[in-house]
Amino acid sequence: MTGALWRNWGRSEKIRPARVERPKDAAAVQRAVIAAAERGLHVKPVGAGHSFSGVAVAPGVQLDLHELSGVVAVDEASARVTLGAGTNLYRLPDLLAPYGLALENMGDIDRQTIAGATSTGTHGTGGRFGGLATQIVGATLVTGDGSLLSVNETENAELLPAVRLGLGALGVLVDLTIQCVPAFLLHAVERSEPLGEVLDAYLERSANEDHFEFYWFPHTETAVTKTNTRLPADAERHPRPRFGSWVDDELIANGAYRAICALGSVVPAMVPPVNRLAARLMGNGDFTDVSPRVFVSDRAVRFREMEYALPREAVPNALREVDSLIRSRGWRISFPVEVRSAAADDNWMSTAYGRDTGYVAVHRYYREDPAEYFAAVEAIMRSHDGRPHWGKMHTRTADDLRPAYPRFDDFVAVRDRLDPAGVFENRYLRAVLGPVRVPSDSAG
Numbered sequence: 001m002t003g004a005l006w007r008n009w010g011r012s013e014k015i016r017p018a019r020v021e022r023p024k025d026a027a028a029v030q031r032a033v034i035a036a037a038e039r040g041l042h043v044k045p046v047g048a049g050h051s052f053s054g055v056a057v058a059p060g061v062q063l064d065l066h067e068l069s070g071v072v073a074v075d076e077a078s079a080r081v082t083l084g085a086g087t088n089l090y091r092l093p094d095l096l097a098p099y100g101l102a103l104e105n106m107g108d109i110d111r112q113t114i115a116g117a118t119s120t121g122t123h124g125t126g127g128r129f130g131g132l133a134t135q136i137v138g139a140t141l142v143t144g145d146g147s148l149l150s151v152n153e154t155e156n157a158e159l160l161p162a163v164r165l166g167l168g169a170l171g172v173l174v175d176l177t178i179q180c181v182p183a184f185l186l187h188a189v190e191r192s193e194p195l196g197e198v199l200d201a202y203l204e205r206s207a208n209e210d211h212f213e214f215y216w217f218p219h220t221e222t223a224v225t226k227t228n229t230r231l232p233a234d235a236e237r238h239p240r241p242r243f244g245s246w247v248d249d250e251l252i253a254n255g256a257y258r259a260i261c262a263l264g265s266v267v268p269a270m271v272p273p274v275n276r277l278a279a280r281l282m283g284n285g286d287f288t289d290v291s292p293r294v295f296v297s298d299r300a301v302r303f304r305e306m307e308y309a310l311p312r313e314a315v316p317n318a319l320r321e322v323d324s325l326i327r328s329r330g331w332r333i334s335f336p337v338e339v340r341s342a343a344a345d346d347n348w349m350s351t352a353y354g355r356d357t358g359y360v361a362v363h364r365y366y367r368e369d370p371a372e373y374f375a376a377v378e379a380i381m382r383s384h385d386g387r388p389h390w391g392k393m394h395t396r397t398a399d400d401l402r403p404a405y406p407r408f409d410d411f412v413a414v415r416d417r418l419d420p421a422g423v424f425e426n427r428y429l430r431a432v433l434g435p436v437r438v439p440s441d442s443a444g
């Protein structure tokens with residue numbers, strides 16, 4: 001069927017695909033890829049549309065894989081679970097509960113699909129823990145000529161570091177196998193602390209705490225820290241009071257913050273006092289709950305985001321430079337800057353490839369133009385050897401990304417092998433990876 005207008009969550013991208021298909025199994029995905037290639041159309045699977053970048057934009061055939069969801073297989077002895085690629089992360093607690101399993105680490109939200117999240121390098125925080133892609137031990141995908149390819153430790157194992165985080169460039173994932181861990185609880189502590197002290201202690205706390213992160217509201221000297229400590233599943237639970245956490249439940253998630261952002265976009269002078277009030281009021285949570293309920297929050301206020309991965313030791317100075325930048329330009333930035341961390345990993349296109357990493361994420365309310373702020377912050381992040389999150393806004397291209405990724409050319413070689421006709425290309429992938437060969441619907 002011809003597609004309706006598709007828009008991503010952040011309202012930074014939109015497209016009306018030539019066709020939308022909803023395959024029910026791997027064979028239907030194969031047929032869709034072969035038929036599209038014969039007609040010279042590009043194919044792009046789309047997950048939950050939560051990428052801010054153009055990575056999921058599908059001008060040709062948009063594949064909606066939500067029919068390919070749920071548990072495909074479980075190996076209880078090794079704690080490995082194979083899921084349909086279109087499975088939304090919010091379904092995992094229920095799907096994994098019968099086996100007493102959980103994801104080792106998670107990002108801020110759970111609306112994404114497992115395929116979309118791993119394909120862009122979605123991560124949470126934890127200096128000793130990797131992003132979602134590090135938990136993937138196997139995948140089945142349909143490649144550019146419509147054939148089915150298994151990639152795991154015994155079949156085509158050399159492709160795993162590419163396929164786990166493939167940017168949607170290598171094929172259509174139909175299932176993914178995750179290395180899970182026994183279910184666990186997290187003890188969460190949220191505090192308001194002086195920004196200077198938090199920056200001074202960032203490296204130590206990132207390395208020593210299980211999951212440490214902080215939010216800094218521009219125009220304030222205060223950071224709201226979140227420290228999550230892993231506990232066994234049979235530890236005592238003290239769930240978060242229903243309206244207990246101002247930063248997540250009240251401020252970020254609900255309508256009050258939407259109203260504040262809307263007000264700030266028409267009366268910018270309101271932003272600094274509101275941010276100071278917010279930073280003073282929030283940050284006194286203390287609760288213990290099952291891991292997904294602590295890792296994940298709602299994000300009901302729409303925003304746009306750019307996030308850079310830096311060598312972890314560069315984060316404190318980079319943030320000080322962002323602070324000076326905002327002061328010197330006189331901007332009024334309502335949304336907090338979020339700082340997280342991840343362990344070095346070996347996925348070729350991972351923002352944490354080969355180095356312990358700190359993440360700095362900047363946001364703007366979706367009705368405000370982020371271009372000037374993001375461009376200036378991007379310049380700071382580039383000066384610290386930063387790598388942009390593939391699913392978030394940035395302006396980098398293949399020429400300047402290649403030196404940032406030691407295995408960039410290996411990844412492109414795999415892409416050229418699995419998709420020699422460029423069936424899975426779109427404008428974003430051509431920019432960040434360079435073109436394969438452009439089929440006839442070059443609008444992509």
Ligand SMILES: Cc1cc2nc3c(=O)[nH]c(=O)nc-3n(C[C@H](O)[C@H](O)[C@H](O)COP(=O)(O)OP(=O)(O)OC[C@H]3O[C@@H](n4cnc5c(N)ncnc54)[C@H](O)[C@@H]3O)c2cc1C
Binds near residue numbers: 009044111115123172
């Ligand atoms: C409110 C919000 C909060 C966020 N929080 C975090 C966070 O905490 N940490 C973080 O790292 N990121 C975060 N993100 C970014 C988000 O996790 C990524 O952009 C992720 O890719 C979105 O997943 P999705 O299912 O929406 O995929 P989409 O955005 O729909 O697609 C992303 C990519 O995956 C590809 N893809 C999807 N399905 C398949 C498939 N079956 N086979 C092959 N390729 C496929 C698409 O073609 C595209 O290239 C957040 C985004 C939002 C909007």
